[in-house]
Amino acid sequence: MKRKHPLRRIMIGVAATASGIVLLLALKQPGGSSVVGATAPPGSAAGAAAGAAGATGGQPLLGDAVNTQYGPVQVRLTMAGGRITQAEAVQAPGSDARSKSITADAVPKLNQAAVTAQSAQIDAVTGASYTSKGYQESLQSALDKAGTAGTGGTGADAGGGSVEAGGETGAGASGGAGAGADGSGAEAGTGTGAGSDAPPAAPAAPKTVLGSAVDTQYGPVQVRITVADGKVTASEAVRAPSSDARSKSVTADSVPKLNQAAVTAQSAQIDAVSGASYTSKGYQESLQSALDQAGL
Secondary structure, eight states, rough: OOOHHHHHHHHHHHHHHHHHHHHHHHHSSSOOOOTTTTSSGGGTTTTTTTOOOOOSEEEEEEEOOOTTTEEEEEEEEEEETTEEEEEEEEEESSSHHHHHHHHHHHHHHHHHHHHHTTOOOOOOTOOOOHHHHHHHHHHHHHHHHHHHHOOOOGGGGSSSSSOOOOOTEEEEOOOOHHHHHHHHHHHOOOOTTTTTTTTOOOOOOOOEEOOOBBBBBBBBBBEEEEEEEEEEEEEEEEOOOOSSSSHHHHHEEEEEEHHHHHHHTTSSSSOOOTTHHHHHHHHHHHHHHHHHHHTO
């Protein structure tokens, strides 16, 4: 038998080894990693519930009319962001001169007290116990209506929710409006930063406030103001003396000057118009009552 050449055996062995290596490489699965994070981490929802807390947004709320010994009292509130921004008595005793005088003194104080206290737990005005009690009851009924309407939750004040970001940093933990962006957005990369992208609140719409009618020697004077962004933008006398030709002439000359002075001064501290002292005094008193109701 012919002996095989040693070199041939070596070449066959090398070829077999190479084939085996190629086969193993062909059969080996390519390495890879799973898509970790395809399910959002807990922190990715931080701030998603921002804005769920509602507010009345300047919505007026009318309390119940409460009958008192001297006449009905009814309070109207304006609420914004869950807080009282304005309180005014749309009805108050005024059947006679005494009742009108008490109302003119007491109601502005009660209006201011309601805004300051943010509740119906306000002190009665001395000498106006019946009016004060009726005011408190009507105010409470308006607040009750505000509660059932939903004046907002705590999320709006917490910077857009309290969902934890990644189990470590809480969105809104800093209490700021943009806490979502600094918490979950920075750590998880998926947070929307609720609060930071929210549109600015719309400016409050102008509102009109009617002052009390003030009797003068020549007739009543009553002022109505328009308020926007905490400033008086217009003032006008809806009632002024006009019982005779002289009164009409004085009114026509003095009222435009008083209207302009009220807007310029932004207060009732305005000068009387020469020759119209009674009209000027009545105008100032009615203007002050309107300013008190507007909280200015």
